[in-house]
Amino acid sequence: MEELNTSDQCQEKKGNLGNPRLIEDMECKCCPVFNTFNIIGKKFSILILRNMIYDNQKRFNEFLNSIEEINPKTLSIRLKEMEKDGLIRRQVFDETPIRIEYYLTQKGKELQPILEQMALFSVKYCGDQIFDNPDPAKIQKITAKSFTSYI
Numbered sequence: 001m002e003e004l005n006t007s008d009q010c011q012e013k014k015g016n017l018g019n020p021r022l023i024e025d026m027e028c029k030c031c032p033v034f035n036t037f038n039i040i041g042k043k044f045s046i047l048i049l050r051n052m053i054y055d056n057q058k059r060f061n062e063f064l065n066s067i068e069e070i071n072p073k074t075l076s077i078r079l080k081e082m083e084k085d086g087l088i089r090r091q092v093f094d095e096t097p098i099r100i101e102y103y104l105t106q107k108g109k110e111l112q113p114i115l116e117q118m119a120l121f122s123v124k125y126c127g128d129q130i131f132d133n134p135d136p137a138k139i140q141k142i143t144a145k146s147f148t149s150y151i
Helices: 006-017 032-040 045-054 060-066 072-084 112-125 136-144
Strands: 088-093 099-104
Touching: 032 045, 045 060, 045 072, 045 099, 045 112, 060 072, 072 088, 112 136
Parallel strands: none
Antiparallel strands: 088 099
């Protein structure tokens, strides 16, 4: 089964919007939230981005060893999709053995605040699922600060 790219999916969903959405007098082909979700919402994509942003991971095996339950085929597919979407770039080093590294593009870096808000939401509203011993006072302290220093 062939996967649709994000713009094709938006075109398909346009008819489901009912009244067309307008932003600054521009008619939307699809919902902006839906579009962003199609880019980062696939299984493991967020975790790859997290590892690139916060752990400075660049190599295939680093991702494979640090993302629970991901397999090499899925990782390869996600990296290709993310490269196609412009979130990462792939650099091949002409060495023996060949070394390949992945780097965030500016577009990929722009997703950092989204990841931080997702983490903040989870800490604030799902502390019992995040922590072994949630302390409401400490959770309040975490959510009052910039979350960047914690992840």
